Amino acid sequence: MSIVALAFLAVVAPFGLWNDYLRDLLALSMIFAILALSLNVVVGYMGEMCFGHQMFFGIGAYTSALLSIHTGISPWLGILIAVAGAAGFGFLVGLVALRAMRGVYLAIVTFGLGAILWQIVFNEHRLTGGARGISGISRLSLPGVVFNDEVSLYYLGLVFLVATLYFFVRWERSRFGRAIVAVRENEELARSVGINSYIYLVLTFTIAAAFAGLAGSLYAHFLTVVNPYLFAPPYLLAMIIMVIVGGKGTLGGPILGAFIYTFGLNLLPFSKEIDIVVFGVVLLALILLAPQGAYPYLRTLATRLVTRASRRNQLV
């Protein structure tokens, strides 16, 4: 019932908004929702913290951008290569980092790695365009449609988001997903029943990187420009805000967080810095008071409203 309602809402959403700017944000939220879901894999399911997740987003974006500018291959193939590139890099990082460290160490390592990559992308301007980035990236198209306006981009993003969500729903319920939750809850116990925790953690990290790469690649084709700030700390903070404010460890939470962040940041009436301060305060308040995020509350509220409404219907 609620799924049908949500699906209906998702399909009519762009027509409920009254200007192109809001529809633009709606399309962008789709990308950020995929991004937040990918970080959520690390934070929510592995129980680890990746302070360098923007690397995978940036790699996806730049791979698609460079392929689009320098080669004639189809952008759809470009997306695949970008996802593979991000996943490959994530696999390497996971392989080395997860062997020796967890917890705060993993956070610090990914933080340092992100800082290095950000400097490389910023400085190697012959390859990356330096501070100006890369512009003129091709649009995605299918026979008969070019995805170049807010509404078509939104629907394209929605398709990718639903596909991502479907993947994670299946993954969560699969042997793999249950194994990784077992590792999170009690690694010793999981190992004792024959789960090779290292392999599972590395592969999970790879999946997270792959979806961040997908988000990056879509970002490049949606906006047709990329800049090195995709690799910079503000993007990391953005996705952490989305996951934590929305609610980690659930699939609805990061999506909710992506909406809250995208619309909040652009609709708050202050300067950009003060907007981010507002988000910082919200983030802090949630960490201190409700580390599970906003989603569980919203869900309870929605359930209560639905129950009340159905009760009223019965009375009538």
Added chain:
Amino acid sequence: MNWTMFVQTLWYGVADGASYMLVASGLLITFGILRIFNMGYGEIFMLGAMLTFTLIRFASFPLLAAAALAVVAVALFGILVNRVIVQPVIHVHEMLPLLSTLALSLILLNGGSAIWTYNAFSLGFPFSWMIRLGGVTFSAITITVVVVGLGTVIGLWLWLSKARFGKAMRATVQNITGARLVGIDTKRVYDVTMVIACGLAALGGVLSALFRSAEISMGQGVLVIGFAVVIAAGMGNLLGAVLIALIFGVTENLVAVYGAPLYSRAVLYAIMLIILVLRPQGLFTGKGG
């Protein structure tokens, strides 16, 4: 090989190392006692420098008074950070202090840039004498920075090993339950730790601003360098951290002059990553793990 330039570069490295070792000592005692990495520590460093600048520029304080007031203010801010941001979540999950201090960094960095913009400011320095030895210049600023930095760290080390409260702090590091049993007020130890750590960062920020400049983004890179030093030296090794901080300062300057100026800091981060992967317990720690 131009030896004058080489020695000059080494000296600048030592001057940068002076502020790094204050940052690293602060991170080290925070990790030692509270078992957290403070992600907002770079912004505490920045706050020390920017408050000093503000007091000089807008309240016409002399440098010394401005720096002292700023360092004390930021140090006391440490109590607030501890009580509001760290303590409520410290025993809930190890990730939460990492996130709550990250939120602090976000608030201070963006709030700060709304106040101070993104420009670089000079604190000025009242003395312009210098010592010249065989073509190498030791300016009053760099000598002050190095002397104050080293003096502070030596003072900290003496205090930790000799003073009663310093011993209480070390006892808390070794065994918190035992420390409580012998009557150590561990809550107060936490407060004092954050006060000292924030004071060290603020002083490091002032030193860095004297030698380089005060700007809103100054804390960001320093945070990673601080982590790098602590990780390279090994947890709980203050003197090792001081040595590594100096080595890192020198390496950064040598790379900047003789290697790739754009990557002088990336090299330090890379050293940290390599050490973390090959020797996670640090260079100066005998035991594994």
